Amino acid sequence: MKIAVLHPDISTPTGVNHRLFVFEGDMGPLSNSSGHVGLSVASEISRWAGRSPSTLAWDFAALALAVVGADKLVNRALTSADGWTREIELSVSVSDPTRWTALKPEVEAMLSFLTGDFWSLTFIEGGYHPRPPKQIVASRPETCVALLSGGLDSLIGAIDMETAAVDRPIYVSNRVRGDVAKQAMFASRTKAGGRLLSLNADPRVATQQPEISQRPRSLVFIAFAVLAATVLDKYRDGATVDLHTPENGFISLNVPLTTLRRGSLSTRTTHPHFIDMLQRLMDKLGLKVTLRNAYQLKTKGEMMLECADQSLLEALAPNSMSCGRAGRSYRHCGRCLPCLVRRASFVKWKGRLDADRTDYIHPKPVVEVHGRINNDFHQKAFAEYDDVMQALTALNFVQRHGLRAWTGAAITETMFGADAVAYRDVAERGLGEIGDFLELAGLK
Numbered sequence: 001m002k003i004a005v006l007h008p009d010i011s012t013p014t015g016v017n018h019r020l021f022v023f024e025g026d027m028g029p030l031s032n033s034s035g036h037v038g039l040s041v042a043s044e045i046s047r048w049a050g051r052s053p054s055t056l057a058w059d060f061a062a063l064a065l066a067v068v069g070a071d072k073l074v075n076r077a078l079t080s081a082d083g084w085t086r087e088i089e090l091s092v093s094v095s096d097p098t099r100w101t102a103l104k105p106e107v108e109a110m111l112s113f114l115t116g117d118f119w120s121l122t123f124i125e126g127g128y129h130p131r132p133p134k135q136i137v138a139s140r141p142e143t144c145v146a147l148l149s150g151g152l153d154s155l156i157g158a159i160d161m162e163t164a165a166v167d168r169p170i171y172v173s174n175r176v177r178g179d180v181a182k183q184a185m186f187a188s189r190t191k192a193g194g195r196l197l198s199l200n201a202d203p204r205v206a207t208q209q210p211e212i213s214q215r216p217r218s219l220v221f222i223a224f225a226v227l228a229a230t231v232l233d234k235y236r237d238g239a240t241v242d243l244h245t246p247e248n249g250f251i252s253l254n255v256p257l258t259t260l261r262r263g264s265l266s267t268r269t270t271h272p273h274f275i276d277m278l279q280r281l282m283d284k285l286g287l288k289v290t291l292r293n294a295y296q297l298k299t300k301g302e303m304m305l306e307c308a309d310q311s312l313l314e315a316l317a318p319n320s321m322s323c324g325r326a327g328r329s330y331r332h333c334g335r336c337l338p339c340l341v342r343r344a345s346f347v348k349w350k351g352r353l354d355a356d357r358t359d360y361i362h363p364k365p366v367v368e369v370h371g372r373i374n375n376d377f378h379q380k381a382f383a384e385y386d387d388v389m390q391a392l393t394a395l396n397f398v399q400r401h402g403l404r405a406w407t408g409a410a411i412t413e414t415m416f417g418a419d420a421v422a423y424r425d426v427a428e429r430g431l432g433e434i435g436d437f438l439e440l441a442g443l444k
Helices: 041-049 055-073 097-102 104-115 152-164 180-189 217-229 249-253 272-285 300-306 310-319 337-350 379-384 386-401 403-410 413-440
Strands: 002-006 018-022 034-037 087-094 118-125 144-147 169-174 196-199 241-244 289-292
Touching: 002 055, 018 055, 034 055, 041 196, 041 217, 055 087, 055 104, 055 217, 055 272, 087 097, 097 104, 097 118, 104 118, 104 217, 104 272, 144 152, 144 217, 152 169, 152 180, 152 300, 152 310, 169 180, 169 217, 180 196, 180 310, 196 217, 217 241, 217 272, 217 289, 249 337, 249 413, 272 289, 272 413, 300 337, 300 413, 337 386, 337 413, 386 403, 386 413, 403 413
Parallel strands: 002 018, 002 087, 018 034, 087 118, 144 169, 144 241, 169 196, 241 289
Antiparallel strands: none
């Protein structure tokens, strides 16, 4: 599939199947060969910041938005031989094609690790240069940037940072339906309401069957934060700005529970290897932004235990969102892996099941059956509760074969060096938290 993501005044390259406008363009009806992504980003950040981000930050955001738009446009099941791996040829307009082209192999490798696809990139002339803001802000004294998704981990990150009061972050949210109110409420309750920047990629493509896996979503989230970082006084004075991506280490590593999950269900949104690849790319581009995750070696339960304001966490935690299958209900399903990790963290935090006041569609982690799960557990129940079953399988596998056999190729010295030991340890503790929860629930 050949896709070009360009500004309206850039000619479409020969042979392109689909063209998406980025940052600005025609908002009319979508056609079979055109669409748009990130059309509101430039105007929203201009109004909010009173400044324009750096040219390099616009280029990086254009790439991220292009990847998100292409990802949604190309349905895996319909376009790939194995039902997962796609081949995507993507053209992106940037301000310095020579610089980007020199980094092309690294960018393609990073995207392949993130999404599991084969990417072929072409960088062409035509970087985005927005009009100056109508109202110029003289100073942006904030000292860093942090992601605030509406999830439990980013909530804890915000509570900890605001309680410590060492830095004064801009909080950046990827505006998604169902999370907007949570993001605003969390910023307000942590006394950071005036420092919340909410942006939305909003990819619109003309297809009846868009791809829904959203593997590159973290890239655009981080790109929004990079845009914000470059408007700060600190950045303009030549200093490096920290970009905080609060995520517990167990989910960050996301070791596949079983061999059945080595693919579509193993996301890499904040995987340390991906973050390392992304950091090297930003360094080579000259973007003075450092990615940081203070919770890389913490489980979700440990994050809750060590949160700096326990009263505030207790009040806000039930309103956070963790579910991987919430869909349009905007409610936790209670049985997917992110929900299991969440429920286990509450048990780690308080030591009992009823401490979790989250509204789950399925309060019990398994289907209503008499007695324990056994070999007669029917196929429909297995399909609906496969994450629970795979968690039990993983726990049993570790007990029989050991931790190293379970983590396997997911955590190796080749990838992580001496840090592999610490990463295996957090993976073991995270899986152990799930085991404790399932045992209390009567399933282990």
